[in-house]
Amino acid sequence: MEPIRMVDLQRQYQRDRAAFDAAMAGVIESTAFIGGPVVKGFADRLSDYLDGAHVLPCANGTDALQIALMALDLKTDDEVVTVPFTFVSTVEVVALMGAKPVFVDVDPATFNMDVDQLEAAITPKTKAIIPVHLYGQACDMAPLMAIAKRHGLPVIEDTAQAIGAAYRFGDDRLEKLGTIGTIGTTSFYPTKNLGAWGDGGAICTRDAELARKIKLITNHGSDRKYYYDSIGVNSRLDGLQAAILDVKLQRLDQYNQRRREAADAYDRAFADLEGVTTPYRAPYAQHVFHQYTLTIADGKRDALRQHLAEQDIPTMIYYPVPLHLSSAYGAYGYQAGDFPVSEELAGAVLSLPMHSELDHEQLDHITQAVRGFYAL
Numbered sequence: 499m500e501p502i503r504m505v506d507l508q509r510q511y512q513r514d515r516a517a518f519d520a521a522m523a524g525v526i527e528s529t530a531f532i533g534g535p536v537v538k539g540f541a542d543r544l545s546d547y548l549d550g551a552h553v554l555p556c557a558n559g560t561d562a563l564q565i566a567l568m569a570l571d572l573k574t575d576d577e578v579v580t581v582p583f584t585f586v587s588t589v590e591v592v593a594l595m596g597a598k599p600v601f602v603d604v605d606p607a608t609f610n611m612d613v614d615q616l617e618a619a620i621t622p623k624t625k626a627i628i629p630v631h632l633y634g635q636a637c638d639m640a641p642l643m644a645i646a647k648r649h650g651l652p653v654i655e656d657t658a659q660a661i662g663a664a665y666r667f668g669d670d671r672l673e674k675l676g677t678i679g680t681i682g683t684t685s686f687y688p689t690k691n692l693g694a695w696g697d698g699g700a701i702c703t704r705d706a707e708l709a710r711k712i713k714l715i716t717n718h719g720s721d722r723k724y725y726y727d728s729i730g731v732n733s734r735l736d737g738l739q740a741a742i743l744d745v746k747l748q749r750l751d752q753y754n755q756r757r758r759e760a761a762d763a764y765d766r767a768f769a770d771l772e773g774v775t776t777p778y779r780a781p782y783a784q785h786v787f788h789q790y791t792l793t794i795a796d797g798k799r800d801a802l803r804q805h806l807a808e809q810d811i812p813t814m815i816y817y818p819v820p821l822h823l824s825s826a827y828g829a830y831g832y833q834a835g836d837f838p839v840s841e842e843l844a845g846a847v848l849s850l851p852m853h854s855e856l857d858h859e860q861l862d863h864i865t866q867a868v869r870g871f872y873a874l
């Protein structure tokens with residue numbers, strides 16, 4: 499059996515090695531290392547994939563979030579509503595802008611923002627809402643967008659874990675995540691569903707004026723060399739990363755389909771295990787399983803993790819500390835007990851290996867090892 503990895507970039511590379519090698523060689527021959535036709539071509543194809551939304555590439559998913567906030571003219575002392583159960587970037591960028599992150603707890607089944615609690619977090623200082631589509635599953639966007647609209651607030655979708663996933667509206671219309679809110683951001687960190695071979699990110703929007711503003715910001719606030727219209731940053735996607743991403747974008751739906759098949763196999767194997775909750779499949783969400791995350795009852799999570807490690811099965815905890823309890827964010831005055839679901843999940847979630855290259859033998863080994871723990 500091939501060694502089991504959380505994410506198997508080696509096998510993904512070997513499967514399409516000729517295409518990846520040719521893409522890299524093309525950029526090296528052209529020496530268009532920053533900007534150039536390969537970056538433009540990838541942005542155009544990602545725009546097509548996202549049903550025509552404007553796509554502005556940038557250096558990483560964290561920058562994408564910060565640039566989105568800059569484009570919305572976020573000011574010191576403004577408030578941004580988001581969740582404490584996410585990767586740090588979502589909250590970090592709000593703090594870096596001098597604004598205040600205001601948290602809404604997550605739903606224990608979906609791990610995403612509990613939209614029923616959203617309205618209570620909105621104040622006259624609120625300037626934006628950032629839902630995170632955690633683990634590859636859509637946040638409940640229809641009610642969220644209705645609340646945002648009622649309060650005249652822009653929505654930034656953090657789509658770092660959910661590129662290719664979609665939300666189904668009441669009229670059965672499917673819309674790709676990242677294109678529903680005012681702005682969508684994503685990351686091409688190597689382990690993401692659409693991963694580069696280094697850092698990368700993108701911002702998308704259906705608003706042409708915002709797209710123009712975002713493009714300026716990514717390039718030092720300038721569209722004419724050495725003339726500056728706004729304060730910007732340096733955040734670029736490089737040619738080598740764009741070339742790899744272009745190869746993978748063509749295969750993204752196939753990669754996500756293989757992830758769903760692995761998730762189905764896990765679901766079947768764990769359906770009757772007491773104390774193990776498999777990921778809830780929201781009826782409105784087309785899930786892309788960035789992570790396959792179990793909720794483990796009765797405080798057994800760490801023991802299960804140890805049991806799997808002994809059989810060479812890696813697992814991860816996303817995330818062990820909710821951000822309102824991280825020492826870096828202590829200044830905002832939140833306390834233990836403020837967001838009980840996030841706190842509970844931090845002690846109970848366990849993510850199993852999940853990627854496009856898991857084979858039957860590996861899946862059998864993993865599922866038998868989990869079942870073995872409960873048979874002890």
Ligand SMILES: *Cc1c(COP(=O)(O)O)cnc(C)c1O
Nearest residue numbers: 558559560585587658659685687
């Ligand atoms: C990965 C990730 C980011 C940040 O992306 P980088 O490219 O690593 O900066 C932001 N938000 C979420 C939810 C992520 O998972």
